[in-house]
Amino acid sequence: MKNAIHIASVTTLPNRVQTKCATCALNNMCLPQGLDEAGAGSFDRIVVRRRRLERGENLFSTGDDFKNLYAVRFGHLKAFRINPSGDQQVVGFYMPGEVLGLDAIGTDSHHSTAVALEDSEICEIPFARLDELFGELPQMQRHFHRLMSKEIMREQSAMMFLGSMMAEQRLALFLLNLGKSYAARGYSATSFQLRMSREDIGNYLGMTIESVSRLILRFKEKGWLRVANREVELVDRASIEAVASGMANAEPIASRPRQTRARAHMAVAA
Amino acid sequence: MKNAIHIASVTTLPNRVQTKCATCALNNMCLPQGLDEAGAGSFDRIVVRRRRLERGENLFSTGDDFKNLYAVRFGHLKAFRINPSGDQQVVGFYMPGEVLGLDAIGTDSHHSTAVALEDSEICEIPFARLDELFGELPQMQRHFHRLMSKEIMREQSAMMFLGSMMAEQRLALFLLNLGKSYAARGYSATSFQLRMSREDIGNYLGMTIESVSRLILRFKEKGWLRVANREVELVDRASIEAVASGMANAEPIASRPRQTRARAHMAVAA
DNA sequence: CGGATTCTTGAAGTCGCTCAACGAACGTGG
DNA sequence: CCACGTTCGTTGAGCGACTTCAAGAATCCG
Secondary structure (H helix, E strand, C coil): CCCCCCCCCCCCCCCCCCCCHHHCCCCCCCCCCCCCHHHHHHHHHHCCEEEEECCCCEEECCCCECCEEEEEEECCEEEEEECCCCCEEEEEEECCCCEECHHHCCCCECCCEEEECCCEEEEEEEHHHHHHHHHHCHHHHHHHHHHHHHHHHHHHHHHHHHHHCCHHHHHHHHHHHHHHHHHHCCCCCCEEECCCCHHHHHHHHCCCHHHHHHHHHHHHHCCCEEEECCEEEECCHHHHHHHHCCCCCCCCCCCCCCCCCCCCCCCCCC | CCCCCCCCCCCCCCCCCCCCHHHCCCCCCCCCCCCCHHHHHHHHHHCCEEEEECCCCEEECCCCECCEEEEEEECCEEEEEECCCCCEEEEEEECCCCEECHHHCCCCECCCEEEECCCEEEEEEEHHHHHHHHHHCHHHHHHHHHHHHHHHHHHHHHHHHHHHCCHHHHHHHHHHHHHHHHHHCCCCCCEEECCCCHHHHHHHHCCCHHHHHHHHHHHHHCCCEEEECCEEEECCHHHHHHHHCCCCCCCCCCCCCCCCCCCCCCCCCC
């Protein structure tokens, strides 16, 4: 039994569209990417409102009717599903400029729950209206397809590390990917704050919170990173990358430091 | 080191468009789903050719330029990625009526490799043309969005079992899902042939081939299914479903039959 | 029929989990 | 500001679920 599902009413602020997409710092990675001025105007008109979420508040829940897509304006969210045993499985973290809800288009209802990891603000995009807009703005449509496609790729990558990588590799990859995402947003790729709990990280990576803790400790002891609570600094990216790519033989979590086994069991393909 | 990547030139038959989508048995689950006659005609014109693949032949490979989507006409394919260590990770199996290549739209190049599990035939759909068609056929566009969305859901489900389910549950779920897919195509949900090797199953499910073998043996011993090579019959679906949903406490693979532990560690959420 | 691949079965080993206890950070209110 | 409970994170010991390693048995296929 992991976290109980946090159910909270959504705080809806007055529809203060005080900022337009055209002037949003994220417009080059968000949905209206690549639109001309007229297009951006059309798009602005359908984004009816921006919503503020408190930490722990749900943006949407499993079973909700699908009406909107949501773009993160600031803050961080996670999406999770409940597996048949009732356990939670985190299926993704979302940061500013990213779009949530794409998985609900297929069935007109949400199959995952999205919750704010910190106080956040999101832009609500009525999908029916967006759909109409595609006819007018083929470039936006194309971008939308790319967006969905990338979401598929992202999930495939997750399958990859869940299915065929050691815990150490998974964590290394996770940290590097986080860094890349921040870099793409103009922040440091090596120094950032984890917005999610160890529990969420572990859940996402298919391991326990204890394993996360121990792995972080080991990375720290090796001098690869510095950590203070949720503040992380990747000091030795090369080594972390080596582990992530399996170049360095990954070590198990409960390493008995005395005997250095020559591990060869997951041989590298030709 | 898993399977080496099978590189083979693609056998291109003369463009015999001997069958139109309108008369295809799969048209209600494939891309042109829900099109009227005129729409189906337009669509038919852009599906330039049908291609035959021999077992083991690649439809596309990692790194290939993205030009087409592919719909399975008959046969079965698998898609896999190579993880940073060089190992293969199967990210999906595809049966008639399903569409491959959606993950390549985002970057204009394929990040996975698709290979035929048996002699198969696929319909090649030039994406640029399809894109143009969306303007004319908004219903098709909508269906396409649903298709991509479902692919995201499918991957999320995979993450779920890879990340938070026991081996026994994963296999049970896999078999049930296969059955459902066949049922949706008018075949038996309980009696079918596995088109993929144990190795592929294990890889997809994040376990070894030996574990797959042992689990199948156990299901057989419990009388839940009958197996002869790749021929499977789900005899006791209720029990398999109970295991898949975690209702029955899943048993470990190397079960010591003498001591029946009362497992309570993965408690069911409220 | 051979030879190669695929699958099964057994025994031993290990990666990461469970269980448990402690410590640190964070709010909240006094 | 400091007690206070609560959530979150760390650390240790033991063990369990699955893997690895190693043969052997079927099955496929030319």
